[in-house]
Amino acid sequence: MPLLSVRNLTTRFATDRGVVRAVSGVSFDLEEGEVLGLVGESGSGKSVTALSIMRLVPEPPGRVTADAIEFDGLDLMRLSEAEAREIRGARMAMVFQDPMRSLNPVLTIGRQTTEVLRRHQKLDGKAARRRAIELLEMVGIPMAERRLGAYPHQFSGGMRQRVMIAMALSCNPRLLIADEATTALDVTIQAQIIDLVKRLQRDRGTAVIWISHDLGVVAGLCDRVNVMYAGTVVESGPIRRLFHRPGHGYTVGLMGSTPRVDGAAAHRLTPIEGLPPNLIDPITLCPFLPRCRVAVAACHERPPAPRQFAAGHWAACFADLVR
Amino acid sequence: MSRLLEVDGLDVHYGAVKAVDGLSFGVDRGRTLGLVGESGCGKSTTGYAILQLVRPSAGRVLFDGADLCRLDTASLRRLRRKLQIIFQDAHASLNPRLPVGDLVGEALDIHGLFPGAARAGRIRELLDLVGLAGHLIERYPHELSGGQAQRVAICRALAVEPELIVCDEPVSALDVSIQAQIVNLLQDLQQRLGLAYIFISHDLSVVRHMSDEVAVMYLGKIVELAGKERIYAAPAHPYTRSLLSAVPVPDPDLEAKRQRIILKGDLPDPAHPPSGCRFRTRCPIAIERCAAGDPPPQPLAAGHWAKCIRLSEGS
Numbered sequence: 001m002p003l004l005s006v007r008n009l010t011t012r013f014a015t016d017r018g019v020v021r022a023v024s025g026v027s028f029d030l031e032e033g034e035v036l037g038l039v040g041e042s043g044s045g046k047s048v049t050a051l052s053i054m055r056l057v058p059e060p061p062g063r064v065t066a067d068a069i070e071f072d073g074l075d076l077m078r079l080s081e082a083e084a085r086e087i088r089g090a091r092m093a094m095v096f097q098d099p100m101r102s103l104n105p106v107l108t109i110g111r112q113t114t115e116v117l118r119r120h121q122k123l124d125g126k127a128a129r130r131r132a133i134e135l136l137e138m139v140g141i142p143m144a145e146r147r148l149g150a151y152p153h154q155f156s157g158g159m160r161q162r163v164m165i166a167m168a169l170s171c172n173p174r175l176l177i178a179d180e181a182t183t184a185l186d187v188t189i190q191a192q193i194i195d196l197v198k199r200l201q202r203d204r205g206t207a208v209i210w211i212s213h214d215l216g217v218v219a220g221l222c223d224r225v226n227v228m229y230a231g232t233v234v235e236s237g238p239i240r241r242l243f244h245r246p247g248h249g250y251t252v253g254l255m256g257s258t259p260r261v262d263g264a265a266a267h268r269l270t271p272i273e274g275l276p277p278n279l280i281d282p283i284t285l286c287p288f289l290p291r292c293r294v295a296v297a298a299c300h301e302r303p304p305a306p307r308q309f310a311a312g313h314w315a316a317c318f319a320d321l322v323r
Numbered sequence: 324m325s326r327l328l329e330v331d332g333l334d335v336h337y338g339a340v341k342a343v344d345g346l347s348f349g350v351d352r353g354r355t356l357g358l359v360g361e362s363g364c365g366k367s368t369t370g371y372a373i374l375q376l377v378r379p380s381a382g383r384v385l386f387d388g389a390d391l392c393r394l395d396t397a398s399l400r401r402l403r404r405k406l407q408i409i410f411q412d413a414h415a416s417l418n419p420r421l422p423v424g425d426l427v428g429e430a431l432d433i434h435g436l437f438p439g440a441a442r443a444g445r446i447r448e449l450l451d452l453v454g455l456a457g458h459l460i461e462r463y464p465h466e467l468s469g470g471q472a473q474r475v476a477i478c479r480a481l482a483v484e485p486e487l488i489v490c491d492e493p494v495s496a497l498d499v500s501i502q503a504q505i506v507n508l509l510q511d512l513q514q515r516l517g518l519a520y521i522f523i524s525h526d527l528s529v530v531r532h533m534s535d536e537v538a539v540m541y542l543g544k545i546v547e548l549a550g551k552e553r554i555y556a557a558p559a560h561p562y563t564r565s566l567l568s569a570v571p572v573p574d575p576d577l578e579a580k581r582q583r584i585i586l587k588g589d590l591p592d593p594a595h596p597p598s599g600c601r602f603r604t605r606c607p608i609a610i611e612r613c614a615a616g617d618p619p620p621q622p623l624a625a626g627h628w629a630k631c632i633r634l635s636e637g638s
Contacts, residue, residue, distance in 0.1 A: 020476060189589070191586075194571075215499075258528070259506070260528055261527050
């Protein structure tokens with residue numbers, strides 16, 4: 001049985017201009033210890049998918065529906081707010097792009113790291129403090145004991161993100177969701193953080209959902225990828241297959257748009273022309289059709305159903321990209 | 324080919340913080356110099372100092388032979404037409420109260436270009452040049468997407484017919500598909516108009532794509548400078564090497580094989596930089612002698628140098 005099973009997740013937001021369908025009918029499974037990448041551009045629904053699973057979408061204006069979201073034997077859709085709070089931070093944890101906004105600026109790092117431990121693991125003050133020092137050392141914060149009295153602004157961006165990861169891992173969650181967790185960091189610091197996540201994932205068998213727009217980071221970290229566009233998963237596959245034999249026009253477009261530090265890209269980038277669709281208007285055909293370079297006649301007639309290419313690799317695309 | 328811009332011993336010091344310290348480099352007409360480094364390395368300050376948007380503490384910035392640092396305000400203003408800048412956050416650089424047509428027209432008016440009847444036609448021509456549809460002329464900045472706003476900013480810069488554009492992280496805030504559109508646009512414009520660029524970015528993949536030459540900065544200093552092919556194929560300075568090794572490549576097979584040089588710790592406090600080589604506190608090959616003095620540039624090949632005393636050891 002998978003650790004997480006999402007079926008037909010749909011998340012809408014009521015706005016002044018109409019209902020925005022941020023996520024439309026997303027389904028996927030995540031096995032224990034697996035690292036799943038969610039890639040796509042701004043507004044593709046990656047973050048809202050994660051927030052919906054974590055039960056962090058404010059309702060209203062949001063409205064989350066699903067046939068099922070099962071996690072670790074629990075039906076997340078049926079949990080009360082109080083029950084969801086018990087799961088979050090303990091069995092599933094999330095790290096965001098901007099650690100400064102996740103940390104409370106007027107509380108010390110020590111107070112914030114021990115709070116999680118006292119709440120979920122029922123440790124007393126002394127034991128929580130000891131464990132917090134251990135955790136901060138584990139994520140590579142030097143002189144952790146002395147730093148407990150520091151405030152978030154006294155830490156660099158990379159150190160703050162390490163604190164967030166330490167807090168997220170403090171209760172040994174089965175699932176860690178990282179939402180653009182290294183996007184704001186410098187590349188040498190990003191390498192440190194990814195190295196850390198890989199090590200922790202290997203040592204503890206934590207399952208990870210890694211949300212990123214950076215195909216390179218995903219290629220180095222993930223076992224499997226879901227490519228999202230306009231609130232839907234348009235392609236899903238094991239990492240090597242998806243990168244070497246992409247099956248969706250959008251996936252191909254993303255790769256053609258990405259310059260490479262190893263110079264392997266063509267001399268000229270092949271951008272995806274135009275802009276992503278407005279998610280208020282109803283989308284009846286393939287959402288990528290207006291920008292697609294490989295569209296065929298069928299694309300203009302009906303919406304594409306997922307086509308299976310190999311075990312675990314499918315794409316909702318009529319073009320015969322995978323032969 | 325001729326040198327359009329020559330920077331010599333450029334300093335920007337704020338008290339103890341030497342944000343830019345002793346930079347020397349040049350840019351030829353029609354070419355691109357990439358300026359890379361991580362946050363706080365001084366790459367944006369360098370761009371501003373070239374345009375005299377921050378006043379350098381010392382050094383010379385020769386543009387077509389004239390030292391911009393010594394010019395009075397009126398002459399500088401005349402010359403600034405030839406040097407333009409675009410920023411990461413295009414929306415923030417556009418006056419929210421002006422529609423696109425006026426934003427571009429304003430640039431013409433300031434320098435007295437295309438007055439009267441020619442103005443409207445020139446605005447349309449410029450919008451067309453940057454791939455903006457004519458109907459956007461009435462739109463206000465908040466109605467534009469990030470990519471469209473960056474096109475308007477580029478359009479304003481082009482309106483005054485510059486020879487050099489400082490591009491300060493121009494695609495960093497954009498989604499990858501839009502980023503590729505703007506990268507291609509900048510390349511096309513360079514070809515058509517013979518522009519020189521100083522392309523400032525933390526993204527080594529985009530810099531490789533855009534640049535002819537690349538300078539790598541760390542804590543206010545250039546640590547290595549070389550032609551693009553050379554620096555990516557044979558980086559010499561330990562900082563350049565670790566930086567390049569840290570950039571992920573969108574290929575799972577290559578990623579699985581790559582050896583990363585993971586740096587220790589964070590950037591030192593710029594007000595109290597390490598003595599000698601500023602990189603030595605994080606350098607995997609530092610020795611005691613690195614603390615002794617500022618390492619001089621070691622010539623390694625034609626147009627390639629790096630500041631590291633360990634390179635002369637023949638290792």
